Amino acid sequence: MLLVPDWPGDRVDRTGEPLIRADGVWKIFGRREDRIIGTPAAELSRAELRAQTGCVIAVRDVSIRVWPGEVFVVMGLSGSGKSTLARTLIRLIEPTAGRILIAGMEVTAASPAELRQLRRHMVSMVFQHFGLLAHRTVIENMAFGLEVQGVQRNERLARAREMLRLVGLEESESSFPDQLSGGMQQRVGVARAFAVDPKVMLYDEPFSALDPLIRRDMQDEICRLQVETEKTMIFITHDLPEALRLGDRIAIMRDGQIVQLGTPEELVGSPADEYVANFTRDIPKSHVLTLRWVMREPVPEDSTDGPKLDVTTTVRRALPALAAGEKPVCAVEDGRVVGIVDRATVLQAIADERGD
Amino acid sequence: MASVAETVTPAPIVVHRHWWRGRLVQVTGIVALMYVAYRAWAIEYPWPNDLVWNSLSLHLDDFQVWLLTERGKEDQSIVFTVFEGFSSAIDHLVEWFNRLLLWLTWVGTTVAGVALIFRFGGLRAATIMLFAFAAFALTGLWEESMQTLALMLVSVGLSLLVGIPLGVAAGRSAGFRRAIAPVLDAMQIVPAFAYLMPVAILFSIGPAAAVVSTMIYAIPPAIRITALGVRGVPVSTVEAATSMGATRMQLIGKVQLPLARRMILLGVNQTILFALSMVVIAGLIGGGGLGAVVTSGLYSNPALAILAGLAIVIIAMALDRSTEAIAEQTDPAHRHLDETRKRRLRLQTLAIVGTIVAGVGISKAFGAAGAYPDEAGNPPHTATIEEWLLTKIQVVLDYVQDPTTWVFAITERVGIFILQQLLLPLQEFLMEAPWFTTVAGLTAIAFVVSGLRPALTTLAMLGSIGFTGIWALAMDTLSQVLVATAIAVAIGVVLGVLAAESNRFSKVMRPVNDLLQTLPQLVYIIPFIYLMPVSIVPGSVAGVLYAFPVTLRLVERGVRDVAPTSVEAASAFGASRRQVLTKVKLPLAGDAVMLGVNQAIIMVLALVVIGGLVGSGGLGYEVAQGLVRGQFGQGVIASVAILALGIALDRVTQGTRRSRKEGIA
Incomplete structure (x- = not known):
């Protein structure tokens, strides 16, 4: 099983302005919840706060930046606040505190009309339970976003038909949602979101309700659409393999806070704490870690005529080159040899996977 | 995010209780005290005249006269113009x-x-x-x-x-x-x-x-x-x-x-x-x-x-x-x-x-x-x-009223039994018992069954009934309601359990239920005017017929909704069908039974007051007289008393289910 995407290394240019910026976002459910932030109560654990005030902290002081074209995954167990965080970004749930900017627009200060414009044109969301309109056909569902915008019927149906082709549901144009399988329903959900051509796609555990085989297909589909359309994606999941597979960067949430934010290999290679380490324990490291994580500094005595691979190659992909000859592999960055990987190091990395 | 709220629902707390803390025992105790008071002071303490607003009826009559003259005027105020226009x-x-x-x-x-x-x-x-x-x-x-x-x-x-x-x-x-x-x-x-x-x-x-x-x-x-x-x-x-x-x-x-x-x-x-x-x-x-x-x-x-x-x-x-x-x-x-x-x-x-x-x-x-x-x-x-x-x-009609046929022989006997053994004794008890023990007793029952706030509401409602001067009539109506409710609940519980236990019986009962629940209220009474032409009986018996299907339905659903795992567990311990029913299903369906009582009592009240049209007496008769004879003041007072009685009965029997539900929500 291949865990990481086919695109090499870090594709995202993070030098410019981020497309999405969330600073110090809080969400507390309960009465007079806005009085808690800034007081000592805000430092309490969830259980203590609930016992004292009856309020529940869903998101605690979260800040994220997402750059254009990036796939940003938020991962956590149920109740970690990840879905709430995603909803606060377009204010489906009002954040209790914090500032959110999307494409330069201050979402947290937007008027209802501005917020509608943002939701209509900038951000589209895909939901775990699909959220399809049971009383409308597939094509009408896909055209719904455009209908809400006020696009003429013929125009929106034409656009919806394109989407139908994009997700391969031409046959089901006039079916109703309850006549489709779960996987097909979620394709409708994805196509509906794409139909309005948003800049940002917000996926809230889109595949959790699907069985594992379909889930793999859908992940491939997302990878393909990502390559074809270059959207910025925020992807919520509780499934670590899914996160590793899709994410350029992954934020792991626990009790409403981000406990670690990094690339897949950073998470697997150096988990920030016991909690993250527990998550990543069962992940085959050779699938995620690149040569950069296992290589040693080159010394003059090393022969550099062995096979040359980019430092971003995963250990697993380097195996054939190592097995083919006696010589250690040279890890190359910008045409320069930056490290040496020999059999012993690789074997050690694979041995670690067993948790020994 | 729903899951956050759901994860923190506390588990139900089971508290061991002494036998005298049981609701049924406490209610029985209260009723026993009321009975002792009744035996000791019967007829000695009717609702005192000092606590009655005697001129209320006259004020209401004046109000109606004023209303009629205002309406008849050439230069009506805008309120009346709008009202008349709407009407x-x-x-x-x-x-x-x-x-x-x-x-x-x-x-x-x-x-x-x-x-x-x-x-x-x-x-x-x-x-x-x-x-x-x-x-x-x-x-x-x-x-x-x-x-x-x-x-x-x-x-x-x-x-x-x-x-x-x-x-x-x-x-x-x-x-x-x-x-x-x-x-x-x-x-x-x-x-x-x-x-x-x-x-x-x-x-x-x-x-x-x-x-x-x-x-x-x-x-x-x-x-x-x-x-x-x-x-x-x-x-x-x-x-x-x-x-x-x-x-x-x-x-x-x-x-x-x-x-x-x-x-x-x-x-x-x-x-x-x-x-x-x-x-x-x-x-x-x-x-x-x-x-x-x-x-x-x-x-x-x-x-x-x-x-x-x-x-x-x-x-x-x-x-x-x-x-x-x-x-x-x-x-x-x-x-x-x-x-x-x-x-x-x-x-x-x-x-x-x-x-x-x-x-x-x-x-x-x-x-x-x-x-x-x-x-x-x-x-x-x-x-x-x-x-x-x-x-x-x-x-x-002639046949069922013919004293020589078997129908009349049965229905008359049933009617007389209900009247002499149930309705009259209870009516006497409620009407003649000292007013304060009745008020205190009913309030106490509301407190035991439903809690403090329902008890206070009950007290206020009973107080207002007495204050408007028709305490005795309200007690008359109450006695009919209680008898009819008791019979309706008994029938409803028995048939409900049967329906829950037997799919065939449930199927037979469903159309009967549907029919009984779509009939207009007064239509229930008509047959009994002829079948049991015994003073106040028709209204009460019609009330039974009107109310028992609701209890039946609630009890059936309650018993059927008992988690199959609990039933399975009991069966696995070797419980007989009867043991499963009495030790598992009925206790777990207790809330449904309580709700059945609550609904039945409200429905019975509705029919008993309509019975006022055909000789049931009590508050309903006052309203009927008001409508037929134009005694508006007295009719309105009786109407308000019916309202107060309805709210009081609802509060007494609502049980703790509402507060319990709110606790979870």
Whole structure:
């Protein structure tokens, strides 16, 4: 099983302005919840706060930046606040505190009309339970976003038909949602979101309700659409393999806070704490870690005529080159040899996977 | 995020209790103390005169006189102009519909009604509708049926006009829902009979008063079920539409209403049935139509009253089945209409419209009468059928009242037993016991069963009953309510358990239940006036019949809903069927039984006060006198007392279920 995407290394240019910026976002459910932030109560654990005030902290002081074209995954167990965080970004749930900017627009200060414009044109969301309109056909569902915008019927149906082709549901144009399988329903959900051509796609555990085989297909589909359309994606999941597979960067949430934010290999290679380490324990490291994580500094005595691979190659992909000859592999960055990987190091990395 | 809230629901706490802490034991103890007080001080302490507002009745009469003179004035104040305008607008609307139905001619109305039901509800519903129209014609009650239909169209239409928007608002906003819940509760607890009087005073007797009192009764289900439907729209669908930037109106119009449509139509169905059950008592305040035939025929022409009652039942069943079929068949989420079927339906609609126009045109061209002609000889056979029906009904009536037949021998004995062994002793006990022990006892029972706040409400309600000076009459009514409720609950629990345990029995009971629940309240009483003509018995026995199906249903559902794992576990320990029932199912279904008692007592109260029309005495008799003799002051006081008694009985029996539910929500 291949865990990481086919695109090499870090594709995202993070030098410019981020497309999405969330600073110090809080969400507390309960009465007079806005009085808690800034007081000592805000430092309490969830259980203590609930016992004292009856309020529940869903998101605690979260800040994220997402750059254009990036796939940003938020991962956590149920109740970690990840879905709430995603909803606060377009204010489906009002954040209790914090500032959110999307494409330069201050979402947290937007008027209802501005917020509608943002939701209509900038951000589209895909939901775990699909959220399809049971009383409308597939094509009408896909055209719904455009209908809400006020696009003429013929125009929106034409656009919806394109989407139908994009997700391969031409046959089901006039079916109703309850006549489709779960996987097909979620394709409708994805196509509906794409139909309005948003800049940002917000996926809230889109595949959790699907069985594992379909889930793999859908992940491939997302990878393909990502390559074809270059959207910025925020992807919520509780499934670590899914996160590793899709994410350029992954934020792991626990009790409403981000406990670690990094690339897949950073998470697997150096988990920030016991909690993250527990998550990543069962992940085959050779699938995620690149040569950069296992290589040693080159010394003059090393022969550099062995096979040359980019430092971003995963250990697993380097195996054939190592097995083919006696010589250690040279890890190359910008045409320069930056490290040496020999059999012993690789074997050690694979041995670690067993948790020994 | 729902999961956050769900994860923290505390587990139910089970506390071991001493035997004397059990509710049943405490209630028995309180009743025993009340009885001791009764034995010691019977008749010595009636409600004291110092605690009565004696002039209240006079003030109310003055108010009514003032109201009448204000209304009669040339230069009315704006309030009265608006009021009168509203009132006469409704009168005209009812009149207009009535004339329309007659203008269509009896053939045209039948064609139009049946064709419309066929288009939206299918063949079965249309057949039932056709049967209903035939019944109106053959019973010779066509004109009265059309009057009732017109009254229904206006009452139901206005109820929906008010109820559906409020229901949508209540479905969307939890705050609004909480705000109107007590109002809806009150509207449903108060027996309709109690607000006839105030409504008649405000709107003066006529169709408007009938429409308004019907609306008070029929609006709550419209609001409740619409709200339920809107809340039932999947959260993710609403969220999805919101996330796409839908405005509030788009969300309501394109998502929430279409998806709640089936439920809303079922709400329409319930609204119609509630409205129909008011037809008869609306006849008391100018509703006309079949209702008036029933109320005026009660003594003068019982066979005709029964025939009109049957016609109402037939309308109720036809409209019930039709609207149910329409709700099921037009649900877009399950119908899967594609373009070709849509086109076919459009053609069908055209054909239906054509049929109706043609039907009306032809029947007018051939000079069909507005109402079905039922004068003797034209056409000859129908008058005969009507005669025949009336004769047959009369024969049955004569037979059951004949002291020499076995029917009367049984029913009279049952009636006398209920009267002498149950009704009279309890009536004596409640009416003669010292007033303070009764107030204290009932308040204490409310506290034990339901908690502090219900107890305080009960105390306030009982206090206000005494204060208005009709304590003894209220105790009379209360005794009838308690006896009838006890019998209804006993029957309901036994049959409910049987229905839960036996699918076959459940199947047999269902149509009986349906029928008993669609009958207008007064129709229950009519047979017992003849079967058990023993003073106050008919009202109470009718109350039993009216209320036990609800208890049966609740108990059946409660027992059936007991988790199968609990039953399995008990069976695994080798429990017999009876042990499973008494040790597992019934205790776990306790809440349902309590709810059954609560619902039954409210329904029985409604019937017992209507029984005032036919000799049940008590508060209902006062209201009836007010209506018939124009003693408005006394009637209004009795109405308020009925309201107070209704709220008190609801609070005493509501149990802790409401507070428990709120704790979880």
